[in-house]
Amino acid sequence: MKVKTAKIMNYPEASFEEFSRLKTSVMTALAIGAAIILFYPRSQARPTDQRTISFWSCSGQKEDVPFIVTAFNAAQDSIRVLSNAIPWQEQEKKVLTAILSDNPPDAVSQFIPIVKWASRMALMPLDELIARDDFDTAAFYPALWQEMKWLGHVFGIPVSSASFAFFYNKKLFREAGLDPERPPKTWDEVAAYTKKLTRYDASGNIIQMGFYPFYKSALTASQNSPSTPLIIAWEKGASFLSADGKRVTLINPQYVEALEWLLDFTKPYPVEKMEAFSAGFGYGDQHAFTSEKVAMMILPDIFPDYIRHHAPELDYGIALTPTFPGCPIASSSGCWWLAIPRGCKDPEAAWEFIKFAASKKVQLDAYSVMDQNLFPANRLATADSIFLRDGKMQIFVTHLEHAQSPTIVPMAHDVFWREFYTAQELIVYGNQSIEKALGTAQTIIQHELDKALTYDEYVRSKMKFFDE
Amino acid sequence: MQKTTKNPLYKKQAWLGYLFVAPWIIGFLVFGLYPIVMSFYYSLCQYDVLRIPQFIGMGNYRELLFEDPYFWKSAWNTAFYTFIRTPLVVIGSLLLAVLVNNAMKGIKIFRTIFFIPSIITGVVLSALWLWLLNPQYGLINSILAFFGLPGPLWLQSPHWSKPSIILMSLWSIGGGRMLVFLAALQGIPKALYEVVDIDGGGWWKKFRYITVPMVSPVIFLWTVLEVIFSFQVFTEAYVMTKGGPMNSTLFYNLYLYYKAFDDFSMGYASALAWLLMVIILVVTLIQFIVGKKVVYYEGA
């Protein structure tokens, strides 16, 4: 029968060799598979006399294991922390699925607004532990501590934050005939200085700018600078959310003034040229400030180290953020916090770890040891002379005292920021009027907030949140 | 062959048909049914994954069709991307496959070189293209400048952002798609080409009357597949542009992702997903109807 079919197909006998060759390759593959199974990695056995807790942090730091973990493990013997790094961009999915799997880490370090997790019952309230151990909560900066609360309960402990200050390039100041020891104190001075500091090439492209106004989401993120109109609005006393947290007030007089100021500022510079100019902003030695493209910028506290690393010859100064006559300065915070997910196996041990990490001594140690570390959240640490020793840090401390949290609308955080930046882009780049752009944005944010609040009420009527 | 159901051969085939298809059916019942049913249920609810769903009926669908400007915006962006990219990419791969369908010396190396760009993915791919398409110092604009042409702002311009992403796709025309076309080309019997030779036809006649029809099942395959994939474009926009500038690259799936994992509005995202599926299904069915008339199956 075999032969017959072969003849009909006019097929060479070789096809059956092919078939057995296929068989061999399948067998080989199975053999390889079996071999690999034998060498399959087994989970590490846990030492039984120690309590072990797992801790998740973010990848991308130079240290594979965070300093606080190593320090904690070294400082005592009864609890051992196993640290796991998760990819920075995927934190949320990973933590989400971990909580769903009823097998979350015992302690987790995150950057996103804590309300996102707290309101979804993902974290354990810490009030009892705080009260029991008499934990000093006044040690933390107000802007950071405020963020840790939801519905009157505390859900996390701040560990570090970003703090910002106004950096300016002394060399470029000199070249433009400005006094390098007199940085601008008001935003109008910034505008005036910018006119002197902006240079063009032969074809009319901008090659250097005094101050670049940040109004685009991707750009503010890549250049580590906050949104300019937001800072101005905060300085003028803007409030974006009603006190009861139910009404969004994106359209408020101070923010509108800030946007009008922004439009005024950008008038002398063609928007397309500015866009092309900002397209050249990169990382490291191509960062707008380190590459001396922009002479004045609001930058975070890691930048002195950053500049020393990438452009050690840069001649720059740090000053208070400019403001308006009669208005206080404003700054942004950005909090990293530690929390205990619900369903964790050993909350007591996790709590010991968290207290340790947030303590003054450890924060100081961490700051000195790590490269480009973030600002400690513990005020006692930042008031210490060790911290202030190189003089540059005092100004960041001042700014953090005046900082506001970027978690402006906790229950609709992401929508708020998406709409916030879309509106800014449409106003500056898309030539939409301020009323129209803000109006659309506010409607959308309000709508999402309403939905979130309604849903939240519904859920809380059905599920028990706190064991009171 | 007799087609009546009384034909014993046909009956046996029917039984065997079910047997052979059983792995998929079992797999679907075990792994597929529950998630699909649940996602449909969620689309009728407000739900944030970590808490309980709140049933709201057609509320999500009503909102996204009648009140949500981003639904329409993202649908338009996605349609633009899909219908421009698909023909470019399918034709490009086919032409490349024809080019490498021979036994010239070193052809293996050429095929491998063509294949390599298609396996660059993720962060690396995005970093690469952010650099290539940089308006100031990217390679593409440098080459354009060399020819005296003005270079657009590419990913930073609301008009050029989608074409930029489509341009990126073109580098993958030597990938798996080309491979499939190659396999199909190699199944075309020599004899058919010899007929054209005898008739005195040239390469165009061969291509138009032999190659294309014989490969049409695979062309059809890839057109349908590319439409399905293009409608779900996500990664490039997520990593490189985050939907900007000015929402010009806010694709449907990206908007869905924001709703699902940033806003935790899983109910709304599920509604978006089901609506997308319906749209893709309709477009695919249309393609099948057209395909019946246009595609040539040797085995039919």
Next chain:
Amino acid sequence: MKPIRPTTVRTFLAYLLLVAVSLVLIMPFVWIISTSLKGNESIFAIPPKWIPETLHWENYAKVFTQMPFFTYMRNSVFISVVVILGTVLSSSLVAYAFACLKWPGRDGLFIFVLGTMMLPMQVTMIPVFVLFKQFGWLNTFKPLIVPAFFGGGAFNIFLLRQFFLTIPKELFEAARIDGCSEWRIYWKIVLPLAKPALATVAILTFMMTWNDFLGPLIYLSDKLKGTLALGLAMFVGQYQTEWGVLMAASVLVMLPVIFLFFLFQKYFIRGFMMSGIKG
């Protein structure tokens, strides 16, 4: 298409075209290799340098110290090999049913199968996760491997179906008249004929599994169970990314795929040409 018997001019033009296209297509890869040898200072230098002044080979060494490369590779290989096996076997079976057998409901079911590709996975991701949690398969390789044996995915089924449809019906008729069982036809006639198609499915599946990042991310918790794709993602940080090392790691991760592709070429050169059926 028959192998070209080239005239000199034709060969020259063909080679010219091949080289031109190659230069354009290989350019991204060249940039990646070039960046992998750069130190952090010159990565974003303007004007961009193609050949770095100093070759930082240590970027490659860093890949091995900053991630458990061989462990991850072992895991990736294991998962990929098993998935390829499962996919090729089960998708060819199912495709055979759709293309070569007649049974009631066949075409309707096929459209249904296609339909499963159309629902964005973002919304089924969570219920699927919950499902696997109920099975107790979390933190194992099972969620990544087992589904491959049950149909191998609508994509592969569709692909193979189209291929099988190009096989002339006469072959089947002749075999059936001969008394061949369907299984035999599948195993001894169709599969060997479809080798290029199967090889393609293997390569494409390998590519997808090798680069799959989301699955390992949400299903694997132990550090030692990670895959290479997951390892790559670790190089990207909030404030800093070591681009040189990331590129080096990517090159290393891409090499096996390129190697496999090159190997599988043999299924495409010889080709399984049917010499045509007379009568």
